[in-house]
Amino acid sequence: MADKARVAVFISGRGTNMAALLYASQLPGAAYEIVLVAANDPASAGLALAASEGVTTFALSHRGMDRAAHDAAMSAAAREAGAQYIALAGYMRILGDAFVLEWQGRLLNIHPSLLPRYPGLDTHQRAIEAGDSHGGASVHLVTGELDAGEVLGQLRVAILPGDTADDLAARVLFAEHQLYPAALQDYVSRAQDAGHLLARVRELALALPRTHERESHGAPGWRVGGETSGRYFAYFNDRHHGSEHVALLVKTGGMDELLDLVEAQPQAYFKPAYYGASGWIGVILDREGLDWDDVAAWLERSWRSVAPAAVARTLPASNGN
Template sequence: MAEKAKIAVFISGTGTNMAALLYASRLESSPFEIVLIASNIASADGLALAELEGIPTFVHSHKGHSREDHDTAMEAAAKQAGTEFIVLAGYMRVLSDAFVERWDGRILNIHPSLLPKYKGLDPHARAIEAGDSHAGASVHLVTPELDAGEVLAQAKVAIAPDDTAETLQARVKLAEHQLYPRAVADYVARGNDPDCLFGQLRSLALALPETHERESHGSPGFRVGSEKSGKFFAYFSDRHHGSEHIALLVKTSGMDELLNLVEAQPDIYYKPAFYGASGWVGVILNRPNIDWDHIEEWLGRSWRAVAPARLTKLLDAADMF
């Protein structure tokens, strides 16, 4: 089984969503584990539960500190715990833009509305006042704009004719407890999902000029040039030939560079069994915190190695502007 993603949960209160995440993480099939519960409120009830369950905790009051200084303390604790993803569960602080940007794509939040409806406060009362048939909850990525990140999952909850904000909130909370662990699990597992990884790789490869996709020796590949005479510049390998890796295979300058890369950074590179003898290196995709800009650079470099001169000249000219 793949190594579990390490998650820090930030809370400010009772921590019921944190508890749902915690007990879901104890299931054998869970792709994540909670390595830290952190709070800005020392009396938050959720901290007591975390301590009871043996989860490390951290508290840093926001009072008397700038937003940036408080975020720095919380971030330091998360990093020390080995955190890969931060999950907000009733954390009543707006994170600084710089913090969010440093953790781009790795902070999740749950909001009690069907986003993009009713961002911010009082979503239940606003849904009732608007005469909506359903309210609900949304799990989304955190961005500098409040409640505006990509929505990852939603759960709908019917609104009863006699609902108040309080009665509706209670039912939405039950939905949140079902939704959040599933959405977090699905999101953190994407790094080991070959379909997801291939989709991201494919979009980058086909964005290069005059490229097309073609299978080769059972692996999806990408070529530059015409359908008849094009040359391969990249392959996608899903644990082929006994490898444990999901990887991008790209051309290096030769065997010396390939072996140097593998020796210096074995957590990123490996020598593919079938293609390695020809100087192709495997860039591991199913690893924590993958840098897709780095993958894009390798695709571009490998593309240039086989593309016709007329195409590389056009690309060089475009890069100047």
């Protein structure tokens, strides 16, 4: 079984969603572990709960501190704990752009509405006043725009006749406790899930001009050109031919470049057993810190290496590999 993803949870108060994440992480088959619970209020009740379960805690009041300095201290605590992801669970601080950029793609939040409806505060009252049939909760990635990141999961909660905002909030909280662990589990598993990785590669490859997919030796491959005359520029390797990795196989400039890359960055590249002798390199996909912009650049570079000149000219030059 792959190593569990390491998650820091940021809280400001009771930490009920943190507790839901923590106890779910102890179930058989959990894909993540909680390595830190951090709060901007040293009196947060959730800190005591986490400590009682043996989880490392960190507290630093934001009062009297510059926002950027407080963000930096919280981020440093997460890094020191070895966190790969941060889950905001009732963390009542708006995070600065530098923090969000540092943890981009690894920073999750839970919001008490069915986004994109009702970002921000007073979500339950706004849903009731709008006459909605349902409220609910959403788990989303955090971006620089408030509550606007990719939605990873949602649960709907019926609004009953005569509901107050507090009535609805109490029921939505139950939903949050079910939703957040499931959404986090699913998201951190993506890095090891061959199906998800293939879908991302397929999307990037087929976005290139005159590209189509065709299976080769039992693996998906992508060709540029006509259906009969097209040439392969990429293959998807799901631990084929003795490889221990899920990888993208693309063309390099030759054996010297291939060997130099493998020697310098063995965590990112390998020489494929079946294709390596022809100068194809394996770009490891199931690894920590994968940069999808880099994957896209490799696909474009490999595509250009075999695309007919007339086709290659249809794609503007980029700054990729």
